[in-house]
Amino acid sequence: MTVARQERLRRGAGAALEICVVAAVYYGSAKLGLLQQLVRGQVTPLWPPTGIAVASLLLRGVRVWPGIALGALLVNAALGPSPPAVVAIVVGNTLAPLCSYALLRRAGFRIELSRLRDVLALIFLGATGMLISATIGSGTLALAGVVSADGFWPTWSVWWTGDAMGVLVVTPVLLVLRSARWPKDASPSRWVEGFLLVVATAGVGVLASGSAPLMFLGFPLLIWAAFRFQLAGAAPCALAVSTFAIVAAARGAGPFAGHDLLINMITLQAFNASSALTALLVAAAVSERNQSQQEISRACGYLAEMVDKISEGGYQPTLPFRFGGESTSVERASGEGTVDEPEVRRDAQG
Structure with missing residues (x-):
């Protein structure tokens, strides 16, 4: 009886620790996301907490949802116009990742992201769940008088863009980090290539944040990272390129100069979705090709072994x-x- 009770206590303490960790990471990432706020100090074009919430549910299960709710409450308590509005926004921010998680599980999603269908599911189903948080949050701000009736759709577009981008560019990075290992047998040329990729990505970020509309230079880097480093290189590169685009949109620089908020958010959403789609799909296609080659090599090795044994007359x-x-x-x-x-x-x- 005592052993069973201790086991229950141990599991309960472990679950409580997971919930606290999710809440802390959610809160910290929200503070980073608010650095690029565009609407009333509350709505940002990249909301990393949604990516963290979806990744937490995929990795640890639905039992960590209180951590998502707690983190959302801590973030919005100081931002919400009234306690009822805060509660409504927290409910929306909690239900959205839960909906995305349920849709991904229904579609047979695998966290390795080694199949094309997994990438497509994350891009489309993950972003679909964010409609809940955008609609509830924007509607709450409109009812509370924080945004006008004319500002509802621009606010909704920024809210959904931020939540969807959090899933598309943050969740894959966290899923990659789960299985990341230090490359012990990497050649020096491999390290040099990785360093050059990082430098080139940073250079494109500097150019994209300037006055010249050069964000399209990020696509060759995404393809390079996906072909040479698969998901481990494509996911961080997509996050970096999307971050540079968001900074340019917040400053009104490059292709975002001279347009209103709604047009900029449509442009930003199209660019970030295209970059994430390119990086993840190419990486998944290369991973599938490599897996097929490994299976063919194993089959050839087995057949060669059988032929050797037969030729020996055994x-x-x-x-x-x-x-x-x-x-x-x-x-x-x-x-x-x-x-x-x-x-x-x-x-x-x-």
Whole structure:
């Protein structure tokens, strides 16, 4: 009885610790996301907490949802116009990742992101769940008088863009970090290539944040990272490129100059979705190709081993064939002794 109670206490303490960690990471990432706030100090074009919430649910299960709610409460308590509005926003911020998680589980999502269907599910189903938080949050601000009726759709667009981008660019990075290992056998040229990729990405970020509309230079880097480093390189590169685009949008620089908020958010959403789609799809396609090559190599190795054994005269494998409508097999002895005719054995039926 005592052992069972201690086991329950241990599990309860572990669950409480997970909830506290999720809440703390949610709160810290929210503070970072608010650095690029665009609407009334509350709405930002990149909301990392949604990506953290979805990744937490995928990695630890639905039991960590109180941590998401607690983190959302801590963030919005100082931002909300009134306690009822805070509660409504917290409910929306909690239900949205839970909905995305349920949709991904329904679609058979695998956290390795090694299949094209997993990438497509994360992009479309993950962003679909964020409609809940955007609608509830924007509607709450409109009812509370924080935004006008004319400002509802621009606010909604920024809210949904931020939540969806959190899922598209933050969640893959966290899923990669889960299985990341230090490359012990990497060659020096591999390290040099990785360093050059980082430098090139930073250079594109500097150019994209300036007055020239050069954000499209990020796409060759995304393809480079996906082909050479698969998801481990594509996910961080997509996050970096999206962050640079968000900074440019917040400053009204590059392709975001001279447009209103709604147009800028549509442009930003299209660019970030395209970059995430390019990076993740190419990485998944390369991973599938590599897996197919490994399976073919294993099959070839097995066949070569079988041929070597047969050529040594140690044995010959059983060859199944059909005789008289029933399954039969032929075994030929080799090595010691000889057999004039092949021995035919009829498999037992029933």
